[in-house]
Amino acid sequence: MKSRKSRKGKASAGERATAGVPTGVVGLGLMGISIATCLLAAGHPVAGIDLDGRKRRSAAGRIRALLEEMRRQKLLRERPVAVLRRFAAADDYAALRDAQVVVEAITENVETKKRVIASVEAAVGPATIIGSNTSAIPISLLQKDAAYPERVLGTHWAEPAHVTRFMEIICGEQTDPQNAECVRVLSRFWGKEASIVRRDIRGFITNRCMYALLREAFHLVESGYATIEDVDRSLRNDFGYWITFAGPFRYMDLTGVPAYETVMRDLLPELCRSTEVPRLISDVVKSGAQGVANARGFYKYTPASARRWEKRFLEFTYDIRALALKYPGDSGERAGARPRAGKTVGQ
Numbered sequence: 001m002k003s004r005k006s007r008k009g010k011a012s013a014g015e016r017a018t019a020g021v022p023t024g025v026v027g028l029g030l031m032g033i034s035i036a037t038c039l040l041a042a043g044h045p046v047a048g049i050d051l052d053g054r055k056r057r058s059a060a061g062r063i064r065a066l067l068e069e070m071r072r073q074k075l076l077r078e079r080p081v082a083v084l085r086r087f088a089a090a091d092d093y094a095a096l097r098d099a100q101v102v103v104e105a106i107t108e109n110v111e112t113k114k115r116v117i118a119s120v121e122a123a124v125g126p127a128t129i130i131g132s133n134t135s136a137i138p139i140s141l142l143q144k145d146a147a148y149p150e151r152v153l154g155t156h157w158a159e160p161a162h163v164t165r166f167m168e169i170i171c172g173e174q175t176d177p178q179n180a181e182c183v184r185v186l187s188r189f190w191g192k193e194a195s196i197v198r199r200d201i202r203g204f205i206t207n208r209c210m211y212a213l214l215r216e217a218f219h220l221v222e223s224g225y226a227t228i229e230d231v232d233r234s235l236r237n238d239f240g241y242w243i244t245f246a247g248p249f250r251y252m253d254l255t256g257v258p259a260y261e262t263v264m265r266d267l268l269p270e271l272c273r274s275t276e277v278p279r280l281i282s283d284v285v286k287s288g289a290q291g292v293a294n295a296r297g298f299y300k301y302t303p304a305s306a307r308r309w310e311k312r313f314l315e316f317t318y319d320i321r322a323l324a325l326k327y328p329g330d331s332g333e334r335a336g337a338r339p340r341a342g343k344t345v346g347q
């Protein structure tokens with residue numbers, strides 16, 4: 001599955017061949033469905049495994065809805081019905097026998113994920129790469145009892161996986177770096193601009209940074225310095241204006257590095273370093289609020305306004321994706337490009 005780009009930056013024959021590589025997705029919940037959609041749209045056959053019969057029966061319909069939306073957004077050239085012919089749902093792991101890459105997207109639980117990895121290993125050949133979509137479980141833990149731990153790695157997708165360009169590929173202690181590189185090459189077909197986390201660390205890159213930000217945001221609200229609305233407004237209008245264009249290091253380059261060093265001297269000692277879960281989030285969770293999913297969260301919603309927020313968020317996801325493609329990242333590659341062999345367009 002190794003491939004190289006041609007000098008003109010176009011997809012090589014090797015890359016074109018990868019579009020037909022059989023893949024598998026275990027867990028057909030929220031993320032498994034959008035991951036399967038992404039793989040199917042890129043041209044892969046996908047075997048989907050879920051133990052829950054309702055999830056299996058509804059899988060094709062849910063994928064179809066996402067594919068139709070991709071086509072409306074001009075991200076898919078093929079007809080959804082044709083794409084869906086490459087998908088089959090099963091409860092038996094034997095359906096994964098031909099898969100060369102399997103992504104696990106089941107419930108976040110170490111023991112269950114380890115059992116799933118064992119079941120996948122029993123079904124596939126020794127060279128098949130197994131990616132876990134864990135949010136924060138160290139990959140080294142998941143690969144501990146694996147028969148071939150070198151092929152187990154983290155593939156951290158962001159929802160909705162068929163739209164977002166984010167992917168972190170995480171190497172556990174025993175992961176063969178060549179397998180991480182292989183997934184990085186493949187991920188270009190999936191429309192991703194992947195980062196590799198070279199040493200396993202809980203939370204990987206974005207979740208570590210995100211939770212540091214959340215801790216400070218809760219601290220500001222709980223200590224009465226600002227309201228929830230004001231924190232949200234400030235971050236949207238500051239980070240929101242540059243973070244899709246530049247990461248923090250590029251941003252410091254763009255705006256002058258020395259000032260950041262000066263500010264760090266005084267500010268870092270004053271930032272929140274609490275190791276407790278903030279009371280505010282615990283109270284909101286205890287009240288039964290889930291966010292827009294049940295129209296109760298940090299903000300007030302009616303069922304209709306919650307649906308409106310969800311819809312607008314999805315629209316924004318497509319808009320910001322288009323904007324990000326206009327300003328590709330810093331890898332020196334044609335970062336926005338999905339190799340032409342894929343069945344999708346406008347990548």
Ligand SMILES: NC(=O)c1ccc[n+]([C@@H]2O[C@H](COP(=O)([O-])OP(=O)(O)OC[C@H]3O[C@@H](n4cnc5c(N)ncnc54)[C@H](O)[C@@H]3O)[C@@H](O)[C@H]2O)c1
Pocket residue numbers: 026027028029030031032049050051052055105106107108109112116133134135136156157158159
């Ligand atoms: N939801 C997100 O935005 C998000 C983002 C990044 C990573 N993740 C991670 O992705 C994983 C899945 O999250 P989700 O939100 O899709 O969860 P989900 O609850 O929507 O889906 C999990 C699915 O796994 C199935 N499942 C459970 N045990 C199984 C087993 N032993 N074999 C086969 N199928 C099994 C369930 O039936 C369900 O369909 C989690 O590890 C989560 O932390 C989620």
